[in-house]
Amino acid sequence: MLGxxxxxxDPGAAFFDQAMRAASDEMxxxxxxxxxxxxxxxxxxxxxxxxxxxxxxxxxDAASNLGGMASPLNMSQCLWACARLDRPPPAAxxxxxxxxxxxxxxxxxxxxxxxxxxxxxxxxxxxKEEAMAALTSxxxxxxxxxxxxxxxxxxxxxxxxxxxxxxxxxxxxxxxAKRLVDQLPDEDRLTVMHAWGVxxxxxxxxxxxxxxxTFRDGDGxxxxxxxxxxxxxxxxxxxxxxxxxxxxxxxxKSAPDRIGGxxxxxxxxDDAGSETSTWFDFFPFVDSFQKSGRTFGASAAPASGTAVxxxx
Numbered sequence: 001m002l003g004x005x006x007x008x009x010d011p012g013a014a015f016f017d018q019a020m021r022a023a024s025d026e027m028x029x030x031x032x033x034x035x036x037x038x039x040x041x042x043x044x045x046x047x048x049x050x051x052x053x054x055x056x057x058x059x060x061d062a063a064s065n066l067g068g069m070a071s072p073l074n075m076s077q078c079l080w081a082c083a084r085l086d087r088p089p090p091a092a093x094x095x096x097x098x099x100x101x102x103x104x105x106x107x108x109x110x111x112x113x114x115x116x117x118x119x120x121x122x123x124x125x126x127x128k129e130e131a132m133a134a135l136t137s138x139x140x141x142x143x144x145x146x147x148x149x150x151x152x153x154x155x156x157x158x159x160x161x162x163x164x165x166x167x168x169x170x171x172x173x174x175x176x177a178k179r180l181v182d183q184l185p186d187e188d189r190l191t192v193m194h195a196w197g198v199x200x201x202x203x204x205x206x207x208x209x210x211x212x213x214t215f216r217d218g219d220g221x222x223x224x225x226x227x228x229x230x231x232x233x234x235x236x237x238x239x240x241x242x243x244x245x246x247x248x249x250x251x252x253k254s255a256p257d258r259i260g261g262x263x264x265x266x267x268x269x270d271d272a273g274s275e276t277s278t279w280f281d282f283f284p285f286v287d288s289f290q291k292s293g294r295t296f297g298a299s300a301a302p303a304s305g306t307a308v309x310x311x312x
Contacts, residue, residue: 005041016047024053027060032070035061036077043084054082055090062096071104076112079119088123098131105134106141113139114150121157132163140169143176148183151176155195164199174203181210189214 011019023030023038030038035057042049058078066075075097082089089097101116108116116135126132139146139154146154154173158165165173177192184192189211196203203211 005044036074039081040077043081058093076115080115083119083122101131102134108138117157121160136165140172143172159195159198
């Protein structure tokens with residue numbers, strides 16, 4: 001199955017069904033790597049094994065400590081497969097992952113972190129605080145190796161799971177955002193900024209300016225800038241942000257005086273007469289700072305392998 005997945009060849013229903021029957025018959029002989037490779041291969045081919053086989057393999061894997069030293073690869077493959085197959089892991093597997101992540105966090109590579117965060121967020125299954133803290137600390141540790149795709153998916157996952165990394169970890173992740181901003185299309189910039197809003201993170205005035213530069217029109221055309229932001233939001237690959245801008249108004253006007261540093265585009269409310277706010281109301285983090293009278297330059301608000309293919 002692993003070979004077929006790597007060459008992206010679907011063997012057909014008859015072959016797949018026979019292979020799953022064989023796997024069910026031999027399930028007790030599967031070890032961690034075999035389990036992760038089988039589930040990853042099935043997910044890659046878009047063919048879901050029987051639910052009882054998935055649960056049986058994962059519960060067996062949980063009982064064997066997720067493969068020991070190979071747990072980063074095995075866990076990331078299995079969780080990624082569950083997310084692709086839209087099949088949440090059994091409770092025993094999630095409990096094992098919560099125990100293992102703090103132990104193996106120092107051995108997680110970018111692909112492992114990327115897959116685990118994306119899978120948990122896609123399934124809507126946050127882990128306990130200690131496990132999430134270990135996972136996000138690993139993400140921060142890898143900040144210098146983070147690429148643009150991982151940056152965006154990590155922010156999307158943090159927002160969806162409502163998990164705010166520790167301040168030191170968040171600072172390192174924000175540093176990666178500053179380094180990668182020029183590689184991000186408009187819609188990905190919005191996804192990152194939306195995450196900062198959900199998490200109540202203030203990345204600093206210079207980073208806000210870098211992320212919003214692409215939306216600011218040199219001629220001060222607020223309508224054009226707002227339309228560009230809204231169209232970018234609609235192109236987002238991440239449904240969470242599309243939901244966040246679903247109620248944005250159709251009419252906009254400039255209101256640079258409403259934002260620290262004089263950068264902004266206003267949104268006129270049809271049902272509020274002359275009421276205006278900055279176009280950054282698209283982004284919860286700026287809205288929260290405006291309402292509290294804070295500026296963008298303030299410190300962050302307090303918190304309330306080879307076989308692994310990246311999420312798609």
